Amino acid sequence: MLLHLSTWQEIEDVLKTSQTVVIPIGSNEQHGPTGLLGTDWLCPEIIAHHAEKSADILVAPTFNIGMAQHHLGFPGTIALRPSTFMAAIADWALSLAAHGFTRLYFLNGHGGNVATIEAAFSELYAEASFARQPRGFACRLKNWWDLRGVMPLAQRQFPTGHGSHATPSEIAITQWAYPDHIKAANYAPQIAPTGPIREARDFRARYPDGRMGSDPGQATPEKGGELVKMAAEALLEDVKAFAAEVAP
Numbered sequence: 001m002l003l004h005l006s007t008w009q010e011i012e013d014v015l016k017t018s019q020t021v022v023i024p025i026g027s028n029e030q031h032g033p034t035g036l037l038g039t040d041w042l043c044p045e046i047i048a049h050h051a052e053k054s055a056d057i058l059v060a061p062t063f064n065i066g067m068a069q070h071h072l073g074f075p076g077t078i079a080l081r082p083s084t085f086m087a088a089i090a091d092w093a094l095s096l097a098a099h100g101f102t103r104l105y106f107l108n109g110h111g112g113n114v115a116t117i118e119a120a121f122s123e124l125y126a127e128a129s130f131a132r133q134p135r136g137f138a139c140r141l142k143n144w145w146d147l148r149g150v151m152p153l154a155q156r157q158f159p160t161g162h163g164s165h166a167t168p169s170e171i172a173i174t175q176w177a178y179p180d181h182i183k184a185a186n187y188a189p190q191i192a193p194t195g196p197i198r199e200a201r202d203f204r205a206r207y208p209d210g211r212m213g214s215d216p217g218q219a220t221p222e223k224g225g226e227l228v229k230m231a232a233e234a235l236l237e238d239v240k241a242f243a244a245e246v247a248p
Helices: 008-014 039-052 082-099 111-130 150-157 168-177 200-206 221-243
Strands: 020-025 103-108 138-143
Touching: 020 039, 020 082, 020 221, 039 103, 039 168, 039 221, 082 103, 082 111, 103 111, 103 221, 111 138, 138 221, 150 168, 150 221, 168 221
Parallel strands: 020 103, 103 138
Antiparallel strands: none
16 A cells, blocks of 8 residues: 555554554665666665555655765755754654554665664654653664565676666666666776765766766666565565564
8 A cells, every 4th residue: 555645544544453654765866877866766666666566565655865965976866964864754753653653664775874864763762762751663774685585686686796886786676667767878897996985076086977886787677577576575574574573
């Protein structure tokens, strides 16, 4: 069930039997010469929506702008400051919790989000700790590539040139979901360099075409479909386990 395609009465009915919601979260940023700007929010959304088609889970609207300041040297990137991102995550969480959701599962698609999302969770828990009150809800963060079986599959598909940004695995997933938007390019070098991530000017100088250690030319829609299937099945398992946690 998709929250944004539901009425408030339908969500009220859902809450009578389930208090768990999946929130795809990512970033709108450059992904090299062939990667879609929305790749990091499209991947978790594609996986969550595919999972929803075969199981009784609720998926919230995608949180599609994240912490991507280091990509601002490339046109089309939109970024939130860490402090802004944390405040927005808190308001999303508190809004859902106010309606009665007690398990908020964030499925992430951008590695640059991780530290800020975890800090936002810590702030939410700290508010309750200092007030000596129960928080009333729990948050879980999961990167889609960390779901069971996904990275081993990606490593088999792309034994060399997977890299860490504009990877063939994430490009393949968007190719599978949006075949009319597949791009092509001549990569030079074939496998991009890798190194540190700092501010936008430094990033553009180190990685002029936007890739980090990757060769996205290996991506195919077929490989993307395999990754989506694996990730969706693992997501359902992980969400079920999270929903079953017993509060003390």
